[in-house]
Structure formats: structure tokens, C-alpha cells
Amino acid sequence: MSIGDNGSARGSIGSGLVVENLHVAYGGVPAVRGISLEVKAGEAVGLIGPNGAGKSSTLLAIMGAIGRTGRVLVDGRDIAGLPPEKVVRTGVALVPEGRHVFAELTVADNLRLGAVGRRDRSGYAEALEQILTMFPILRDFGHRQAGLLSGGQQQQLAIGRALMSDPDILMLDEPSLGLSPTAVDTVFEALDLIRGAGKAVLVVEQRAEFTIAFCDRTFVLHDGEITLTLKPEDAEKVDVLTKAYFG
Amino acid sequence: MMSQLIQSIVDALSAGATLGLAALAIGLVFGVIRLANFAQAEIITGSAYCLIFTWDLGWYVAIPLSILVAIAMSLLMEFAVFSRMRTANPATLLIASFGLSFLIQRVYELMFSNNVRTAPVASGLAQTVEFAGVRVQLLSIATIVIAGALLLGLQLFLTRTSQGLQLKAAAADFKTARLVGIPAGRVIGLSFALSGILSAAVAFVLTVQTGAVGPSFGVQITILALVGAVIGGIDKISGSLAGGFLVGFATSMLATWLPQEMSNFKDAFVFVLVIGVLLFRPSGLLIKGRGVART
Amino acid sequence: MIDRTATSDEVALSAPRGLWYRLGPIWSLISLLAIVYLVTLVNSFLGDSVQVQLQYALVNLIIVVALQIFIGTSGVLSFGHVAFVAVGAWTVGLLTIEPELKRNLLPDLFPFLFDLNAPWFVAVLIGGIVGGLLALVVSPVLMRLNGLQAGIATFALLGVVNQVLTYWSSIGPRSGQSMVGIPDVLNLQTTMLFAMAAIVAAWLFQRTKPSRLLRAAREDGIAAASSGINVVSQRIIVFAVSGIVAGVAGGLFALTNRVVQSSQLNIELTFITLAMLVLGGMLSLSGAVIGTLVFSLVDVLLVRMQNGLEIGNFIVTVPQGARAIVLGLILVGMLLFRPSGITGGREFVWPFRKDRPLPGMPPTNEA
Numbered sequence: 001m002s003i004g005d006n007g008s009a010r011g012s013i014g015s016g017l018v019v020e021n022l023h024v025a026y027g028g029v030p031a032v033r034g035i036s037l038e039v040k041a042g043e044a045v046g047l048i049g050p051n052g053a054g055k056s057s058t059l060l061a062i063m064g065a066i067g068r069t070g071r072v073l074v075d076g077r078d079i080a081g082l083p084p085e086k087v088v089r090t091g092v093a094l095v096p097e098g099r100h101v102f103a104e105l106t107v108a109d110n111l112r113l114g115a116v117g118r119r120d121r122s123g124y125a126e127a128l129e130q131i132l133t134m135f136p137i138l139r140d141f142g143h144r145q146a147g148l149l150s151g152g153q154q155q156q157l158a159i160g161r162a163l164m165s166d167p168d169i170l171m172l173d174e175p176s177l178g179l180s181p182t183a184v185d186t187v188f189e190a191l192d193l194i195r196g197a198g199k200a201v202l203v204v205e206q207r208a209e210f211t212i213a214f215c216d217r218t219f220v221l222h223d224g225e226i227t228l229t230l231k232p233e234d235a236e237k238v239d240v241l242t243k244a245y246f247g
Numbered sequence: 248m249m250s251q252l253i254q255s256i257v258d259a260l261s262a263g264a265t266l267g268l269a270a271l272a273i274g275l276v277f278g279v280i281r282l283a284n285f286a287q288a289e290i291i292t293g294s295a296y297c298l299i300f301t302w303d304l305g306w307y308v309a310i311p312l313s314i315l316v317a318i319a320m321s322l323l324m325e326f327a328v329f330s331r332m333r334t335a336n337p338a339t340l341l342i343a344s345f346g347l348s349f350l351i352q353r354v355y356e357l358m359f360s361n362n363v364r365t366a367p368v369a370s371g372l373a374q375t376v377e378f379a380g381v382r383v384q385l386l387s388i389a390t391i392v393i394a395g396a397l398l399l400g401l402q403l404f405l406t407r408t409s410q411g412l413q414l415k416a417a418a419a420d421f422k423t424a425r426l427v428g429i430p431a432g433r434v435i436g437l438s439f440a441l442s443g444i445l446s447a448a449v450a451f452v453l454t455v456q457t458g459a460v461g462p463s464f465g466v467q468i469t470i471l472a473l474v475g476a477v478i479g480g481i482d483k484i485s486g487s488l489a490g491g492f493l494v495g496f497a498t499s500m501l502a503t504w505l506p507q508e509m510s511n512f513k514d515a516f517v518f519v520l521v522i523g524v525l526l527f528r529p530s531g532l533l534i535k536g537r538g539v540a541r542t
Numbered sequence: 543m544i545d546r547t548a549t550s551d552e553v554a555l556s557a558p559r560g561l562w563y564r565l566g567p568i569w570s571l572i573s574l575l576a577i578v579y580l581v582t583l584v585n586s587f588l589g590d591s592v593q594v595q596l597q598y599a600l601v602n603l604i605i606v607v608a609l610q611i612f613i614g615t616s617g618v619l620s621f622g623h624v625a626f627v628a629v630g631a632w633t634v635g636l637l638t639i640e641p642e643l644k645r646n647l648l649p650d651l652f653p654f655l656f657d658l659n660a661p662w663f664v665a666v667l668i669g670g671i672v673g674g675l676l677a678l679v680v681s682p683v684l685m686r687l688n689g690l691q692a693g694i695a696t697f698a699l700l701g702v703v704n705q706v707l708t709y710w711s712s713i714g715p716r717s718g719q720s721m722v723g724i725p726d727v728l729n730l731q732t733t734m735l736f737a738m739a740a741i742v743a744a745w746l747f748q749r750t751k752p753s754r755l756l757r758a759a760r761e762d763g764i765a766a767a768s769s770g771i772n773v774v775s776q777r778i779i780v781f782a783v784s785g786i787v788a789g790v791a792g793g794l795f796a797l798t799n800r801v802v803q804s805s806q807l808n809i810e811l812t813f814i815t816l817a818m819l820v821l822g823g824m825l826s827l828s829g830a831v832i833g834t835l836v837f838s839l840v841d842v843l844l845v846r847m848q849n850g851l852e853i854g855n856f857i858v859t860v861p862q863g864a865r866a867i868v869l870g871l872i873l874v875g876m877l878l879f880r881p882s883g884i885t886g887g888r889e890f891v892w893p894f895r896k897d898r899p900l901p902g903m904p905p906t907n908e909a
Contacts, residue, residue: 063426065422065425065426083425083431084425084426084428085425085428085429085430085431088426088427088428089428094426096422096423096426100420100422100423100426102415102416102419102420102423103419104415104419105412105415105416105419109412112409112412113412113413113416113424113427113429114427114428116409116413116427116428116429117427117428117429118428161427162427165427165428283690328874328878331878332877332878332881335877335881337689337690338619338689338690338693339877339881341619341690341693342619342816342820342877343874343877343878345813345816345817346817346820346870346873346874346877347870347874349813349817349866349870349873350867350870350871350873350874351870353863353866353867353870354867356863356866357861357863357864357867470697470809473694474694474697474698477690477691477694478694481690511705511708511709511717512705512706512709514701514705515701515702515705515706518698518699518701518702518705519698519702521694521695521698522683522684522695522698522699522702525687525691525694525695525698526683526686526687526695529686529687529688529691530691
């Protein structure tokens with residue numbers, strides 16, 4: 001465990017996501033205050049912390065969905081000022097909080113829409129096949145309205161939809177929110193596969209212990225700043241967890 | 248009596264179809280950028296002026312031109328005004344569209360004077376045909392056919408093409424659509440263009456009906472369409488369509504069947520109905536539950 | 543909770559600062575009254591036609607103040623206030639036209655209305671009461687709604703009222719005709735006093751509990767709900783008060799125009815008055831006053847320029863019809879570049895001190 005060190009070689013050029021000195025403010029009120037982090041290919045990084053710590057804002061800022069200052073590098077390229085639809089095309093995908101599947105559309109159409117942000121169209125069929133293998137339920141319910149799926153199934157669809165854009169970096173905002181324990185297991189097993197496939201995974205979570213154990217590194221956010229960096233073995237240490245929660 | 252009933256139903260269907268299209272045009276844009284565009288009235292008027300002025304050149308010139316004018320005006324409004332107000336709330340946007348409507352009406356007054364302009368646009372459709380004892384206006388049937396064809400085309404576009412699917416997704420949840428990678432500018436443009444096409448259809452039907460176009464030609468129907476869209480559920484494309492249809496149908500039926508001394512009050516009845524619907528289903532007839540309206 | 547969202551007025555009142563600080567809000571009232579007075583004074587030298595236009599402008603000012611009382615306080619849009627103006631105008635028409643004339647001109651009236659008569663001043667006050675009562679009666683229904691739905695429902699109210707007034711000859715002229723024979727009793731100075739009274743009333747009302755609670759709720763709806771403010775019942779009070787002011791304005795409109803026709807009290811007037819409010823800034827009383835006066839002055843100027851305005855040796859002329867276009871452009875431009883209006887939702891403050899402005903309506907960041 002180390003405090004204040006974000007465990008990353010800053011500014012390194014390479015595959016993955018590098019965030020440097022990210023700031024976000026809503027109407028003059030700061031939500032994220034100078035966060036720096038790195039997620040390498042094949043690595044999962046967690047962001048935990050109390051409500052309002054700036055976790056979601058960090059993800060949305062990386063996506064370009066809210067205004068920000070600071071550098072965000074994707075595979076070494078600065079994506080400053082790009083709107084979300086362009087950020088997707090640089091190989092970043094976000095599974096938003098609350099899943100936000102297109103409830104009126106079919107599962108198949110949801111997946112099809114996910115492919116709008118693909119950089120190359122050629123791998124479409126292959127990507128779809130991989131996703132349907134990872135989440136068989138989506139194959140079975142292909143023609144069902146997405147809004148009729150259960151929460152866990154919708155989460156699988158939301159992840160599948162994000163993967164359809166063939167991202168190098170997959171970000172998830174509270175994927176376990178409101179899901180049953182089995183559904184959570186399904187989601188994190190899938191994330192493990194995705195990490196194994198060489199993608200960079202950045203996940204925001206409320207469930208600290210679980211996240212710390214799963215991720216290669218986990219950052220604790222307080223008031224828009226990273227206050228702790230944790231390793232998987234820290235999940236066992238009660239005092240560390242307490243510190244993570246109560247600052 | 249029976250034939251009169253059928254006749255009134257055909258008329259009401261036609262009125263409902265026209266208003267449904269107008270409301271759908273509003274709903275399509277609202278779904279994407281949360282703008283209830285009152286200035287759509289002036290798109291209808293502009294398209295109608297175009298029909299009147301170019302009808303001499305033949306329908307095959309006048310109709311495509313009137314559609315082009317509607318699309319161009321719709322896109323121009325978006326580009327010149329609404330695209331610069333992306334952070335405004337729906338109420339401010341509505342007022343802005345009121346202002347734009349007012350402004351363009353005055354421009355029409357300056358360009359074409361306050362008097363109505365007339366031309367025998369598709370006068371053949373004004374005939375009445377008798378069918379098994381039922382007399383109906385050819386225009387009523389044509390209106391229903393036009394609306395049906397447009398709706399079918401739109402439905403196919405929205406469900407079978409990638410662009411259509413993207414528009415549908417954006418109309419349902421614009422933020423998520425952008426996160427998924429759907430280009431904002433393109434779907435917004437698409438929604439305005441489609442809304443222009445629908446407005447052109449409305450303009451055609453109304454122009455044939457009245458044969459006369461003045462600066463405030465499109466205002467009345469746009470007001471009713473806006474009302475219809477909101478009570479049907481402006482958050483949903485199908486809601487706007489259904490609400491518009493309902494208001495048109497009800498107004499037409501009331502006009503026929505209200506007793507003579509009450510018929511002056513038909514709009515009042517419709518408006519009371521509207522308030523009632525809003526009270527019990529504030530987010531619209533087709534939106535399930537009371538829900539929190541997105542406005 | 544309320545303390546946290548207290549408006550700057552209250553902060554200013556409770557802060558132990560200098561005299562001017564305490565008198566800040568009063569300063570805003572005094573300056574508004576002074577502006578209205580000066581504008582009236584200056585314009586009364588500019589000839590009869592300007593005086594007539596100014597009298598209409600002052601009537602509009604009262605309508606806009608009524609709109610501001612409701613919209614500015616609740617943050618909810620209303621397209622229905624002209625309905626209250628209309629019933630106010632109707633009331634004054636019915637109460638001030640000579641009974642003999644009434645019998646001839648409005649033969650279908652309910653019999654008891656023939657002999658009902660009141661001095662014009664009393665009639666105007668009754669017009670206000672009728673406007674307020676109408677607002678009160680419909681408010682339990684309308685005040686539950688928000689946003690676009692509220693806009694459409696209030697608009698529907700206007701539609702109903704307008705049609706009833708147009709066609710119900712038991713309470714007015716036969717369908718589509720106008721009410722004539724309203725006495726010529728109102729002069730510019732009296733109208734100005736009414737406008738000032740409306741401003742004072744609105745200013746005083748801003749300091750009452752319902753207004754403060756509703757403004758707090760507007761700023762932070764969730765906080766207000768969790769602190770137990772019943773938004774609907776506060777809105778009903780505010781709506782009724784603004785209905786009274788609108789009804790009075792309607793009565794004054796009747797006395798100014800001396801002909802009352804339902805088509806004059808419909809969408810166009812709704813739009814013009816809303817435009818004035820938007821121009822000045824919906825969230826402050828100053829906005830209502832400044833918006834109306836600026837809009838009206840530009841209008842006066844443009845009308846003159848359409849007829850050829852002499853400035854020194856030059857004659858400035860604009861084409862007929864340009865007036866409305868310029869007004870439209872001003873409104874659209876204002877919404878584009880300064881959506882919070884001329885005043886930005888602030889009240890006037892004593893110019894020699896720094897003051898925290900009233901918090902403006904924050905733009906929602908939704909796409």
C-alpha cells in the first residue's frame with residue numbers, strides 16, 4: 001500500500017489510458033480536483049469512494065460528456081475537446097451508471113447501435129459472435145425488447161453494447177448496482193475475460209472489498225482527489241478498508 | 248344517420264391524420280433536443296406559400312419544391328438559432344421558438360403582404376365522391392393515404408436502417424446515444440429534416456383544403472399539434488403521434504356532433520379535455536405511470 | 543433548509559451592515575418607481591400619440607408584473623395569464639357601460655347584469671377580484687403541473703376562457719362582436735399610479751412567506767420537498783395573487799382601449815407580454831419593468847421611424863412592417879445571447895456597494 005503514489009509511470013506513451021491532472025467543476029463547484037491515473041492494456045483498475053467523491057464525473061469527463069481540464073491520453077494520443085461520439089472512435093467505451101439500455105429497442109438493435117462507434121466495420125460479425133458467446137442470454141433474447149430484460153441481463157447487454165464498438169479501454173460505472181449476487185458474479189467473470197483479452201478496464205464501484213480484490217489496482221477518491229492506492233491483498237485488511245471509507 | 252356517421256368518421260380520421268403528422272413533426276425534434284418547436288408553424292406556412300406560387304409550373308415541380316423548402320427552413324432554424332441554445336431548458340427553448348415564429352410571420356407579412364395568396368392547388372382533390380350512399384371528400388381519403396404512407400415509410404426507416412435506428416435511439420435517450428457513439432450533429436439534423444418533410448405533407452393537405460395561404464397559415468394547426476403532442480406524451484415519438492391524432496379526431500367529431508348552440512365551444516371542450524388528461528396523466532397518455540416528465 | 547437557500551434580499555436584511563445595505567431592496571423599489579415616473583414624465587411632452595402608446599405600455603407593464611409574480615417566483619411557465627386579463631376587462635366593461643346602452647348593445651345578457659353598475663375605480667378592483675378568483679378556481683388543477691405540461695395546460699385555460707368570452711352572449715356581446723361604450727375616464731397619470739401600485743404590490747409580495755418559500759423551492763426543488771414545503775399550495779397562493787394583478791390590468795385595458803373584444807385578449811397579447819418579460823429577465827421585478835419599458839420604447843421609436851423620424855436635419859425612415867421584425871429580432875437575439883434577460887434576473891441595487899445578485903435560474907446542462 002502506498003499513499004499519494006498513483007502507481008503509474010506518468011506520461012508514458014503506450015497502449016492504454018493515461019489521465020493527467022483531471023479537473024471537473026459543475027457551475028464553479030469542483031467535483032474532480034487533479035486526478036492522475038493510468039490503466040494499461042490487460043489491466044483492471046478500480047475507483048472507489050463515497051457518494052459525490054467524483055467517481056462518475058471522472059468517467060464522464062474522460063468520455064468528453066462533461067467539461068474538463070487536464071490531459072487524457074488514449075494510446076498516447078491526447079483526446080482533449082472531443083465529444084463523446086468521437087471519443088468512442090478512439091477506442092474508449094463507457095457502460096453508464098444505471099445501464100441505460102435503449103428500452104424500446106430489441107436486444108439485437110441495441111447491440112447493432114453499439115457498433116456505430118467502431119473504427120473498422122470489418123470485424124463486426126466476429127465481435128458480435130464473441131459477445132454472444134460471452135453472454136449467451138443475449139443470443140436467446142435477441143428479439144426481445146431490452147426494457148423487458150432483468151437488471152442483470154440489461155447489464156450484460158450494456159456491456160455487450162459497449163464492447164461492440166471494439167474498445168481498447170472499457171469503463172464501467174457501478175456495474176453491480178441493484179444486481180443480485182449471481183448477476184454480479186456473471187458481470188465480473190465477464191470483466192475478467194475482457195481484461196484477459198488485453199483490454200484496459202476502469203471500473204467505478206461502491207462495493208469496496210470486492211473491487212479491491214478484483215482489480216490490479218484500486219484508487220480511493222475523496223472530494224475529487226485520489227487519497228489512497230490499494231492492491232488486491234489490501235482487501236483483507238480491515239483498517240485499510242476503514243481508511244478507504246472514512247478518509 | 249348511418250352514412251352521416253361514417254362520413255363524420257372519415258372526416259375525423261383525416262383531421263386526426265393531419266394533426267398527427269404535425270404533432271409527430273414536433274415530437275421527433277423534441278425527443279432529440281427537447282425543443283418543442285413552435286416555429287414549425289412557419290415551416291408549414293413557407294411550404295404552403297411555395298405550393299401556391301409554383302403550382303402553375305406543374306405539381307411535379309411544386310410538390311418536390313415545397314418539400315425542399317420545408318426541409319431547408321427546418322435545417323436553417325436548427326443551424327441559425329437552436330444549435331446555439333443547447334444548454335437552455337425546454338421552457339426557454341419553447342419561448343425562443345415562439346419568438347422565431349413571431350419573427351418569421353412578420354417577414355412573411357413584409358414579403359407577401361397580410362392578404363392571403365390563392366391558387367387552385369390540387370383542386371381535383373376537393374371533389375366529393377359518393378360511395379355506397381356515403382359522401383366523402385376525396386381530400387379526406389387522400390389525407391389518410393398520405394399519412395398512412397408517410398407513417399409506414401417512417402416506421403421502416405426507423406426500424407430497418409442504421410440511420411433510422413440511431414435517430415430512434417437518440418430520441419429515446421440522447422445522452423446515452425452519444426456515449427454509444429451516435430454522432431449528435433447528424434441525428435439532430437436528421438430529426439429536423441424529417442420534421443420538415445412531415446410539415447410539408449401537412450402544408451400540402453391544408454393548402455388543398457383552403458386554397459389560400461396567409462402569414463399565419465400554420466399557426467392554428469401547430470398550436471393544436473403542440474397540445475396534442477404534450478397530452479399524448481411528447482417524450483415518445485408514438486406518444487406525439489397518438490396525441491395529435493386524438494386532438495384532431497376529437498375536434499372534428501365535436502364540430503360535427505355538438506348541438507348547434509354548443510358547436511361554437513368545440514375548442515373549449517377539447518381544451519378542457521386536454522387539462523383533464525394532463526391532470527391525470529401529466530407525462531402523457533402513452534407514457535406509463537405518472538412518472539417524472541423529462542421537462 | 544430555508545435559511546440555506548435564502549435569497550439575497552433576506553441576507554441583506556439580516557446582515558448587520560450599513561444603512562444602505564439594509565435599504566438595498568427598498569432602493570430597488572424606489573429606483574423602479576422613479577424610472578416609471580421619469581419615463582411617463584418625459585413621454586407626456588412628446589405629443590398625444592406617444593401618450594396613448596405609453597398608456598398601453600403601462601397597462602402591459604401591469605400584465606408583465608403579474609406574469610413575473612408567478613413565473614419569476616415559481617419558475618413555471620404560464621401562457622394563461624391573459625385569461626385573467628380578459629375576465630378583468632370583461633368585468634369592467636360590464637360594470638361601466640351605461641345600463642341603457644347595455645340593453646341595446648348587449649341584448650342577450652343575463653337580466654341581472656343590465657342594472658349592475660359601479661364607478662370605474664370600483665369596477666377595476668372587482669375586475670382584479672374576478673381575475674384572482676378565476677386563478678384560484680383553476681389553480682388546484684393547473685398548479686400540479688410542471689414544465690411544458692404546465693405551459694400547455696395554462697394555454698388550454700386561455701383557449702377555454704377566450705372561447706367562452708367570444709361566444710357566450712349571456713355575459714357579453716354576441717359572438718365575435720366587441721363591447722363598446724366604455725367611458726373615457728382613465729388618464730395617463732392615473733394609469734401610471736396603477737402601474738406604480740402594481741410594482742409596490744409585487745415588491746411587498748416578494749417579501750411574504752409564500753413567495754420566499756416558492757423561490758427557495760424553485761432554486762432547489764428536492765431540498766424544498768424534503769423540508770416539507772408544499773409547493774402546490776404555495777403556488778396556488780402566488781397564482782391567485784398574480785391573477786388579481788392581471789385582472790386589474792385587464793380592467794385598465796378596457797378603460798384604455800374603450801372597446802373590448804376577445805380577439806385582442808388572446809395569443810398575441812400573451813406572446814407580446816411574455817416577450818417583454820423575457821427581454822427584461824424573468825426572475826426579477828426589475829426585469830419585468832425594464833423589459834416592458836425597453837420593448838415599448840423601441841416600439842414607439844420604430845413606429846415613429848416608419849412614419850419618418852426627424853433627427854436634426856436627417857429623417858430616419860424604416861419600411862412599414864420593419865417594426866415588428868426588429869422587435870422579433872431583439873427577442874430572438876436576446877434569447878440567443880443573453881437568455882437571462884437585460885437584468886440577468888437581478889434587482890436594482892444601490893450602485894455604490896457590492897451586492898450579491900439574486901441567484902439566476904441555472905441553465906440545465908442537459909443536451
